[in-house]
Amino acid sequence: MMKREGDLIMNKTREIGISIPIYKTVTVEEVVTKEELTYINHNITENQITVGTRFFNPSGQMIKEDTVFITGDNYSLLMSDSEVFEDGKELGVIRDADLWYVIDKVRGD
Template sequence: MMVRNVGKTIKIKKTIVTEETVLKEKIVLINIVPEQKNISVTVDSFNESNELIQEKNINISNENYDFLFSANEIFDEGKQEGSYREQDLWKVMDSLETR
């Protein structure tokens, strides 16, 4: 192969991975399919400047779906079997992320 020296300037695209602190999370979409025992949740994450830094989709299915609708003691007082509240949804999503 022939090589030559050049002094050209070109534009390249680089992907940079950085860490940011998430200060707020917002549930923006909940899609429930009871016959498939599945809940798909879209969550937006925001930094200290209130800029959207991540959008993630979390699927709660099968045994996790059943757990969400249970009256397990992990849930705050007042949780009824067969239903869920927003705080229950957060607890299940947090537990899925730490696995």
């Protein structure tokens, strides 16, 4: 094929030697010393509780937020007066210690 004036000859790659910024996601393990409840949303008609928490490191810096959905058997357990809870747990009453117990159960701790 004969090259005509004005024809475009393209090479799609080139060799370069430059630095460019890139963003990478890295997962690291960090010690958590405190967890705080940020919200509790109790949907009575759907038998569901949505709990928001925040995790803090030893310096007091918040390092992660989490959402836990309590449904099904875990919801029934939390609303019960089961013997797994400390003495005095009343049917339909949610105490802090009971909520933390079920959060840990949902997470598989």
